[in-house]
Amino acid sequence: MSLHTLTVAELAAGLRARQFSSLELTLHFLGRIERLGPELNAFVTVTADRALDDARRADESLAKGEGGPLAGVPIAHKDIFCTDGILTTCSSKMLSNFVAPYDATVVERWRAAGTVLLGKTNMDEFAMGSSNETSFYGPVKNPWDPRRVPGGSSGGSAAAVAACLAPAASGTDTGGSIRQPAALTNLTGLKPTYGRVSRYGMIAFASSLDQGGMLTRSAEDAALLLKAMAGFDPRDSTSVDAPVPDYGAELATPLEGLRVGIIREFFGEGLDPAVGKRVQDAIEVLRANGASIVEVSLPALPLSVPTYYVVAPAECSSNLSRFDGVRFGHRCDSPRDLPDLYKRSRGEGFGDEVKRRIMTGTYVLSAGYYDAYYLKAQKVRQLIAADFARAFGEVDVVIGPTAPTAAFELGAKTSDPITMYLNDIYTIGANLAGLPAISIPCGFVQEGGKALPVGLQLVGPHFAESRLLSVSHQYQQLTDWHRRVPDGYA
């Protein structure tokens, strides 16, 4: 048994039983990050001093039999979450000098639960990307095959947890940015219901879609971390004021009687047959253990990618107008006048994909085009949400693949933005409808002599995180895909 392959639940129990100290654990992970981190490029900032302080404090609490439910457990945060006094870059040149003046609610809550901060993980710039190749700090590599991408935008969090450099990490999901990297790196990745987790201090990309969550080694860990992260926050105007269930206690809910709907539209053209086979195998496991399986059709769902690429850029163009070279972030040298200061600071500070999305958003919101693009997309969004609502009249969860293929090679999809966008074809629907969704490991496919992980996606009705987590947990009691670790990292 090695410490770094244990789950958060196992580590929390071991710490409480004093089998090892948080300091010992933290030093172990910091050592792995130092040794294995640079090759993967998973971290933007390693907060070693802060981690050691956090660990000592946790050990003091644990020695007195005190401390939060996650006392002493090391974690990493995606570099989109503001951390007081620590560089917070969103993997952009624009924020490459930005030291956040406050903690995001997610950061504050995981800290209150006793976690130890190992560092801030690499990501696609401003969370815009599906491969972690748009980062100002360079691409992240997939520990299952370093020639391949880890997915994105939470690619650094995915690589860090998959390579056992951290037991768990936060992520954000606007169109699949937790679930798709989880699928490509053999992790459990949960995107909660819109409004379940506070967006305060989470640097905004598309505010009606963004939601914080986590990448973990098991559904049980996701339950523990969600419990510590979720809940009402008056500082986020779209935070939902509803009680947070005890997700851990509900994991035991059996599969018997579960009604599962296979999304017909997710098994058509574009899906790699080998990936589809793994997903079908997983569905058979659920069936064999008491779930009833039917097929459901969500006819508007194939329009989710074009809908998203109107709505998300529109919101992004508005949100990113705050980066003006005046109050924080990159400023160009010797501006001639104020317009020059704005244009050059933004032109230099943002990378290509971010500029492309700002311009797409600017165009679809501009006079004369608003009705044809933005209003139209908001109406199609309503149709997609209605499709899901209809399906949930018949079934408890809908199911399908998380991504159409296993991890692809670095550079394979960078030349055409549409090719990259289509990678999120199965994940975007849940964001548009505000639904909770999870990706869990369901097997491997062989490509180029490497075993590459495949993700199974479950989507539930609003606030059905408990159900998604219990189904995932039950599946993980019947299978061991989620315990597999890439060669060289065990």
Added chain:
Amino acid sequence: MSLTRAQVEGIAHLARLEITEAQMPVYVDSLSRIIDFVEQLSAADTGGVEPMAHPLADQVQRLRPDTVTETDQHEKFQRNAPSVAAGLYLVPKVIE
């Protein structure tokens, strides 16, 4: 190309983004492709459908009492600013 170079230059101006001469054709091409791609939405039948602005239908924007809840931390916040003097953000002269 669904977008012309002049249109893309106009969009870049509205978005306050400097695009270099060398990069401009690349943006004209990729933005045209994106607009062509999202064009498929026009075929969807959305007659009588309300536009959806918020993913949770029954949510309303909360209001709070208009009272001061934040403390003055401007010095801390301005540590991230490129140019500051006497608590003010400095920019190039706007009015001659």
